[in-house]
Amino acid sequence: MAADAKGLSLLETLLMSALVFAGTSQLVALQLWSDPAPILAATLACLVINLRLAPMGAALAPALDRLSGLRLWGTLAVLVDNSFALMVAEIRAGRRDAAFLLGASLAMWAVWMVTTLLGHAFGAAVRLPPDHPVFFASVAALMSILVPLWRGWSDVFPWCVAGLLALCAQGLGLGAPWPVLAGALGGAATGAALDRHRNRGRA
Structure with a gap:
């Protein structure tokens, strides 16, 4: 919906979701979006936001230390907050299968793509005021990540x-x-x- 409001086509929006796959970064980039697009500013903003993934990746070392090359970097490329939380819970339970992390991340990527398509296709039919309670959904989803991390x-x-x-x-x-x-x-x-x-x- 945010991308549609900025004039991005469905293809452009799907490419952004597929290649960036980081909701916070996408929203920040769209907030900065103008014509012409501020490529450098948006890229820098997304880089700074995603720096948090560096300590997250380090925390998953018990599961990732047996991977290398494409297997390691491919798994890290689709790491997101939600799959990180699930993998931390797995590690604390004594399970250290990196395939679980990759599978969870890819499943979330697939859902992200489908919901991006639906949001762009039907978002124009929904015009909600800025303070509508539904906009708390993303915050609630992020807060729910804390549950499996709780020790x-x-x-x-x-x-x-x-x-x-x-x-x-x-x-x-x-x-x-x-x-x-x-x-x-x-x-x-x-x-x-x-x-x-x-x-x-x-x-």
């Missing part, structure tokens, strides 16, 4: 740090993608520091 109250502090940093960046007037990046990297660093401290205590 106990020790997880609350890094999550709070991530949220506060994102809010601070937003409050300072830093637009997208800086709040997302500040929250992602700050929360990841806090979680890593706490895990290291706990591991030292056990040693």
